[in-house]
Amino acid sequence: MAIVLMKDINDSFTNAVNDLISKGYVISPSTHGGTYTGECGHVDLIKPNSKKGSDLIRVWLLEDSVRPDKDNCKSVVSKYLHIDALKINVRRYKWNGNWGGNTLWPDRGENISDKTFYAVKRNCCYSDNIDEVVAKEDLSYSRYEARHQKDNDVRKLDVAKLPNSFIAKMMSRLNTIKGFKRARGNCITGVRIYRDSTSPKGNKLEAYVDFDYDGKKATLKLK
Numbered sequence: 001m002a003i004v005l006m007k008d009i010n011d012s013f014t015n016a017v018n019d020l021i022s023k024g025y026v027i028s029p030s031t032h033g034g035t036y037t038g039e040c041g042h043v044d045l046i047k048p049n050s051k052k053g054s055d056l057i058r059v060w061l062l063e064d065s066v067r068p069d070k071d072n073c074k075s076v077v078s079k080y081l082h083i084d085a086l087k088i089n090v091r092r093y094k095w096n097g098n099w100g101g102n103t104l105w106p107d108r109g110e111n112i113s114d115k116t117f118y119a120v121k122r123n124c125c126y127s128d129n130i131d132e133v134v135a136k137e138d139l140s141y142s143r144y145e146a147r148h149q150k151d152n153d154v155r156k157l158d159v160a161k162l163p164n165s166f167i168a169k170m171m172s173r174l175n176t177i178k179g180f181k182r183a184r185g186n187c188i189t190g191v192r193i194y195r196d197s198t199s200p201k202g203n204k205l206e207a208y209v210d211f212d213y214d215g216k217k218a219t220l221k222l223k
Helices: 006-021 129-153 164-174
Strands: 039-046 055-066 084-095 110-121 123-129 155-157 188-197 202-214 216-221
Touching: 006 039, 039 155, 084 129, 084 155, 110 202, 123 129, 123 155, 129 216, 164 216
Parallel strands: none
Antiparallel strands: 039 055, 055 084, 084 110, 110 123, 155 188, 188 202, 202 216
16 A cells, blocks of 8 residues: 655645746735645645636635545455545636635636545545545454454354363352252253453453253352
């Protein structure tokens, strides 16, 4: 994946402005006031001696949230992604001739060019290829699923091979529970061991013993 840093986005924004300056435009910081929600910044440019009705070019840097093409999504989670993005958008407007005039909007005027950078890590790393970002999210989710499945795989012990000392210890605990005072070792139906991925260290083993006595079921957690 080709990583784009904020420095690179700043350079692209600067290059868009410099390209217009090379064509005879000058920066005009007071042509239009106000801001647009989602705007990170903008630069207005006009030709010297511009009058009402003349072209005004604005270079926008906008925040955006993009939904990927579902056909390119391999996992369930990536089909519902909202990928943060930054967009450099150059648009042409007609100047109303007033300094500090009405707010300009990025969905109006004539679109000259735009370039979108999709967040790999917000405010840090971006890519100009949304398919690469979606593929990364798919891979991350696949790894999470595999790890989660592995961590929570249940291993069952053979009840017939349980040591007598273990059975005696478990029955001493079970016999203190109402309705199980007369239960015996043959009421053990299973011992389940699994790795608790939610524990602070993510590798804690836990085990449960299941019982079925006289139609009543119980489960004890091993200490």
